[in-house]
Amino acid sequence: MPTWVQLVYLLCAVCFILALKGLSGPKTARTGNLIGAAGAVVACVVPFIYKPNGVEHLHHVPLILIAIAIGTAGGVFGAQRVQMTQMPQMVALFNGVGGGAAALVALLELHEIVSVGGDAPWFTLAATAFTIVVGSVSFAGSIVTFAKLQELMTSRPVIFPGLPVAFGGTAVVAVILSVMLVNSPHMWIGIVLGLLGLVFGLLLVLPVGGADVPIVISLLNAFTGLTVAAGGYVLGNTVLLVAGTLVGASGTFLTLLMANAMGRSVANILFGALKGGSTLGAGVASDRPVKSAGPEDVAILLGYAEKVIIVPGYGLAVAQAQHTLRELVEVLQARGTEVDYAIHPVAGRMPGHMNVLLAEAQVPYEQLKEMDEINSEFKHTDVVLVVGANDVVNPAAKTTPGAPIYGMPILNADEAKQVVFMKRSMRPGFAGIENELLFEPTTTLLFGDAKDSLGKLLNAVKAL
Amino acid sequence: MPTWVQLVYLLCAVCFILALKGLSGPKTARTGNLIGAAGAVVACVVPFIYKPNGVEHLHHVPLILIAIAIGTAGGVFGAQRVQMTQMPQMVALFNGVGGGAAALVALLELHEIVSVGGDAPWFTLAATAFTIVVGSVSFAGSIVTFAKLQELMTSRPVIFPGLPVAFGGTAVVAVILSVMLVNSPHMWIGIVLGLLGLVFGLLLVLPVGGADVPIVISLLNAFTGLTVAAGGYVLGNTVLLVAGTLVGASGTFLTLLMANAMGRSVANILFGALKGGSTLGAGVASDRPVKSAGPEDVAILLGYAEKVIIVPGYGLAVAQAQHTLRELVEVLQARGTEVDYAIHPVAGRMPGHMNVLLAEAQVPYEQLKEMDEINSEFKHTDVVLVVGANDVVNPAAKTTPGAPIYGMPILNADEAKQVVFMKRSMRPGFAGIENELLFEPTTTLLFGDAKDSLGKLLNAVKAL
Amino acid sequence: MSVAVVWLTIFVLSVFVGIEVISKVSSTLHTPLMSGANAIHGIILLGAILVTGTTDNTLAVIVGLVAIVLASVNMVGGFVVTDRMLQMFTRRKPAPKKPEASN
Amino acid sequence: MSVAVVWLTIFVLSVFVGIEVISKVSSTLHTPLMSGANAIHGIILLGAILVTGTTDNTLAVIVGLVAIVLASVNMVGGFVVTDRMLQMFTRRKPAPKKPEASN
């Protein structure tokens, strides 16, 4: 490889570092993403210019260009069409195809090694086996997460007897075959490894509950990063090594951060179901007495409050009620009421879900207050309107050491003078535990689909 | 080099990364330093165990061990004996000898290259030249900074006519000789480069005012790091490369952070004097009227205040009055007054100067409040006692765009009900500009050496 | 230095860079960051191009072309979708149809 | 990959690590951090040992020994002085002779 090519690759690797750095700050995020894209494009153009194998230029250039065009068209189409709330499954899909590509590249590299007589350092062969297996895991796992989130299949954990055995068995066979591949590389071993990876990916993700899926996507994303890094080692290409490692390391770290923000452990998410217990809570509705009211009563509460805080949650996304909510808030503000939105970091089903949802409804960014910023204001608040949220205001996180959400930071809605919950039933939220706040004397429930109720509320407030 | 040696070196490099990471947080700092030390010791033990040139073990082992013993004794002795307030010059000295060692190592490597016929890649020769020059700059520069801070010479900027010419001349000759060295390596060129480096180091640091010296130490520290990195490249040793680069990069960044905290630019510090203007302010005393008082009056102010904030500064260190100050605070606290110390990041003449000084006087850590933490409390404070500080409470930083400290964050002492300044005269502080706060009606001056005045004040408060 | 150790060194350093560089990310940016990182590993496209362009076995070329398609979906789609997401996040509405609102 | 590019890669990655790893340091720790970094570059001692132990030219050995002395002063002194400084910083006085103080 000529020196200039190596230098360009290094530059591209630096672009990726800067991209990640940029992406981790709100002001620099977009620039960061563009820098990353620039680096990727430059790196991919390089092999068309120099002579990759030292003698000849790249073969099959037209076919390659066509393949790139097809992939690009597909990627752009998917990326443009997807709705904001479908982002997680889109990311899963993109991640899956990346993992699949990495596995295929490793298979081709194995073919190359086998066809020149199988003479490669053991470390190279080990990295090849790793890429084939983990790339396939990432592919199959991501496809299943996509299907779950897109509701092409049930999003409940899928568990069958013998799952732990199948899981363990696949893992053991994969390890044995990898060792065999390192000892004497054969094409069939590689192919079987790939198939085992697919099975393993299925078994890994099927038992995970739909709402834990974002964590799993992030983890599979880190996996794909590592396979790309290993692929880079096999191909002797630094830019793949550095980029893949960056993604692998930051992805793993991000997975931990995300799991942490929900008060869950990654091991529990992945293997909780295997151990027998579902990763979702019980989900039974309580029949203790509560105070419920109609839209007109709530309209009066809101209409004459001085300070209102909105707590949006998963139900708002389900009901697609963000536009109606924004209208209601605007009407209240026009009446002189001070209204803010309190955004819990894991409200909804993906990190940043509420920000995306409300941004889509054109709620001004300034009105979205992060948890730390607004938590001290609840005690000066007249009415908290909880729209389709539950766990993120559940005081059990502070008071009940055994609860699945114990230790998760929550919004202090319980400190406000009045709390209004909009939900359809008494069913609990994602964590599957009862919310004591629903039974407080200061709490009022407005039953019904969020979009429906908000519409009625809006009319009632306008009529005041 | 056997693989295990390379792996050990990599492990040592990781130790250094963890050391820096640890050192940047208060809780982990000591552990970080110890991890770094462990990595360094392990790395240095390695060549005694394996065969460095592939055939034979290390030569001259007894001599080498004696040299290490001498150096270690010297280092420990110096490190143990130095007083806390002399830390900056100690760091400068240690940095200087490190730079000197790097230059000598590069000279030896040049000798090696020359004796095998001068056949080395140009990049290696360039790195050798770099190490010789910059290592010598670091050595000479650090020795001068040591002399300045230890008051072995004047700490005022030393400027003479023709300095810019000498400076530029040396630089040009060094560059020319380096190019010559790369073209045809000769020992004499290396030696002359080393001498030029020494001269350049002198010329670089002589014009810097004593109080800017900590910045320069930090910069020279980064320089030495880079020479060690270049030396690592020449020797083909990763641990030197990684460690040196880490120090070079973090040192450069730290230099900028430090300069920033003082509202100065590094270029201005280094080249301000060359351009003619001194890097220190004018330093003339004003003769506008002020309100001054005796210790007894101030004692009454303090004795009957509910909340007092102490702002310590450079003068406290000069007067070595930290113990007396602590006693005074304890007496006030015993009377029921709430007393805190407000620590400005660049109060004194080295970063963390006040923390070190007050820690030495056994002031409990909890009473030391950082600027951001305490700045909102000044407005609820009865008396602010400014002991030997000046610039760090000068409102010109906010109000006078032309002032040398404009833009530097300051302690909001001006918001308190009463301000008492303890200083010896009306002379300005380090920045050389007048402090309007001295002339405010709410301000009282208590003239005299800080230790003296604090002693009198202590007696007066006790007598209340 | 042996090649494997060189690569191990680069790997270890990249791990530190990867972690440190994102260690300050706010929870709001978790999803775009994940998506951006996802796009970055689409660089496997480069690997796919290299292996496809240097083989002449028909089956290998076909598999390689499939890998290229998949990898370009990953890379291009990833960057585009991230950009769309970030556009949402940072957009400040010029002037909503909010009347004489307080706050 | 050519050796020079490998080393450049390691260099660039180390630069990022060096900067990112200390980017959150509080100003109180500036001096100990400077001093600790200073001790780390004392690792030039390793270089000095290697060049001295692999030469037989008398003058070179003497110069090498001087370098070893200087480098060990740097390294050992650096770590010890940093530790002393940090001891100061983190010491919590067990019980000062502070009487019935408020706050």
Ligand SMILES: NC(=O)c1ccc[n+]([C@@H]2O[C@H](COP(=O)([O-])OP(=O)(O)OC[C@H]3O[C@@H](n4cnc5c(N)ncnc54)[C@H](OP(=O)(O)O)[C@@H]3O)[C@@H](O)[C@H]2O)c1
């Ligand atoms: N953000 C993330 O990244 C992420 C990822 C995975 C898991 N999680 C978890 O998800 C939870 C998020 O908390 P959350 O408070 O937002 O949600 P939640 O606790 O799951 O509560 C959602 C509530 O919305 C109500 N709801 C559902 N559909 C509705 C509709 N159409 N109209 C009105 N109400 C409706 C539900 O009650 P009804 O059924 O009675 O209507 C439910 O009480 C946390 O436990 C978090 O750990 C978050």
Ligand SMILES: NC(=O)c1ccc[n+]([C@@H]2O[C@H](COP(=O)([O-])OP(=O)(O)OC[C@H]3O[C@@H](n4cnc5c(N)ncnc54)[C@H](OP(=O)(O)O)[C@@H]3O)[C@@H](O)[C@H]2O)c1
């Ligand atoms: N911390 C760092 O790393 C560092 C490094 C370099 C520069 N600096 C700069 O140093 C300045 C620090 O601010 P500062 O407020 O601490 O100091 P300052 O502005 O230099 O003021 C020190 C004051 O102490 C008084 N003083 C001197 N000796 C005294 C004694 N024996 N007894 C009583 N008073 C005495 C002086 O007035 P009299 O002469 O009238 O007594 C002077 O007004 C900033 O400008 C900063 O940028 C800081």
